[in-house]
Amino acid sequence: MTEDTDYEVDPENLPRRAPRKPLGPPSVVVDDLHITYRVFGARRGGTAQERKSLWDKAVSLGRPDTGPITHVPAVRGVSFVAHHGESIGILGTNGSGKSTLLRAAAGLLPPTSGRVYTSAEPELLGVNAALMPRLTGERNIVVGGLALGLNAKEVRENVPAVADFAELGDFLYLPMSSYSSGMASRLRFAISTIRTPEILMIDEALATGDASFRKKSTRRIEEIREQAGTVFFVSHSLASVRAMCTRALWIEKGKLVADGDVDEVADAYHAFVEGRTDASSGAKLR
Numbered sequence: 001m002t003e004d005t006d007y008e009v010d011p012e013n014l015p016r017r018a019p020r021k022p023l024g025p026p027s028v029v030v031d032d033l034h035i036t037y038r039v040f041g042a043r044r045g046g047t048a049q050e051r052k053s054l055w056d057k058a059v060s061l062g063r064p065d066t067g068p069i070t071h072v073p074a075v076r077g078v079s080f081v082a083h084h085g086e087s088i089g090i091l092g093t094n095g096s097g098k099s100t101l102l103r104a105a106a107g108l109l110p111p112t113s114g115r116v117y118t119s120a121e122p123e124l125l126g127v128n129a130a131l132m133p134r135l136t137g138e139r140n141i142v143v144g145g146l147a148l149g150l151n152a153k154e155v156r157e158n159v160p161a162v163a164d165f166a167e168l169g170d171f172l173y174l175p176m177s178s179y180s181s182g183m184a185s186r187l188r189f190a191i192s193t194i195r196t197p198e199i200l201m202i203d204e205a206l207a208t209g210d211a212s213f214r215k216k217s218t219r220r221i222e223e224i225r226e227q228a229g230t231v232f233f234v235s236h237s238l239a240s241v242r243a244m245c246t247r248a249l250w251i252e253k254g255k256l257v258a259d260g261d262v263d264e265v266a267d268a269y270h271a272f273v274e275g276r277t278d279a280s281s282g283a284k285l286r
C-alpha cells in the first residue's frame with residue numbers, strides 16, 4: 001500500500017455515479033499553464049541561471065543572509081478544457097502540483113505563463129478555506145453566506161439547514177476553535193455549497209469526513225453536477241474520485257500525463273503508484 005492510494009474508503013459506501021449526460025459548453029479552459037513558485041532565501045548558491053537574474057539580485061538587495069531565489073516549477077504546461085456537467089478528479093502523487101493547479105484554475109494564483117479562462121467565478125472549497133476560529137459556527141455560516149453573495153434574509157433562512165447538513169448539533173453556538181477537524185471540514189463543505197455554484201473546486205475537503213458524511217457530500221456534488229455545474233475534485237482517495245467523477249486528470253511533477261475517462265485514468269494511476277508502470281504509460285490516455 002502507498003500513501004497515495006486510500007483504501008480506507010469502501011467504494012460500496014459511496015453512491016453510484018449518475019449516468020453520463022451530454023456535456024454543456026466549456027466552463028474552464030486552461031491553456032499551457034505554468035506556475036512557478038519563487039522561494040526567497042531558500043539556500044545559498046543556486047544555479048548559474050538563478051545567479052544571473054537581475055530581478056533576483058534586485059529583490060535580494062540589502063538582505064545579506066538571503067540566498068538566491070529558488071524557483072519551484074509546480075505546474076508545467078498544463079492544458080485542458082472542462083465542460084458544464086463534468087466532474088473532474090485531479091490525481092497525482094504528493095507534491096505533483098494538484099493543489100497548485102486547482103488554486104490557479106480558481107484564479108487564486110496568477111499564472112507564471114499561460115492562460116485560464118472561466119465562465120463564472122469558481123468556488124474553491126478546501127481544507128484551508130478561511131473561516132474564523134474565534135466565531136461560533138452560526139456566525140461563520142452568516143459570514144460565509146454573505147461572502148457568497150446571499151442577502152441577510154437568505155443567510156438567516158439557511159443557517160438551520162447548513163448546521164443540520166454539517167451535523168454540528170449544539171456546537172453551532174460554540175467557537176470553531178473548539179471543533180474537531182472533521183466537524184470544521186463538514187461546516188466548510190456545507191457553507192461552500194449553500195448555493196449551487198457554477199464551478200465548484202474541492203481540495204481534499206471530504207478527506208476528514210466519516211463514511212456517512214462522505215455519502216451525503218457525494219450526493220450534494222452529484223446534484224451540483226446535475227444542475228450543469230462543473231466540479232473539480234483533488235483527492236488521494238481513488239475510491240472517492242471514481243465514485244464522484246466522470247473524468248480524471250493525472251499530473252506528475254507538474255505535467256499532465258493523462259486526461260480521460262475516470263476509470264481508465266484511475267487504473268493507470270493505481271498501477272503507477274503500485275510500481276507496476278511508469279507515468280509515461282498513462283500518456284496514452286490523453
Ligand SMILES: Nc1ncnc2c1ncn2[C@@H]1O[C@H](COP(=O)(O)OP(=O)(O)OP(=O)(O)O)[C@@H](O)[C@H]1O
Binds near residue numbers: 073092097101
Ligand atoms: N507556497 C509555495 N511556495 C513554494 N513552493 C510551493 C508552494 N506550494 C507548493 N509548493 C511546491 O510546489 C509543488 C507542488 O505542490 P502542490 O501542493 O501543488 O502539490 P500537490 O500535488 O497538491 O501535493 P499534495 O498531494 O502533497 O497535497 C511541490 O514541489 C511543493 O513543494
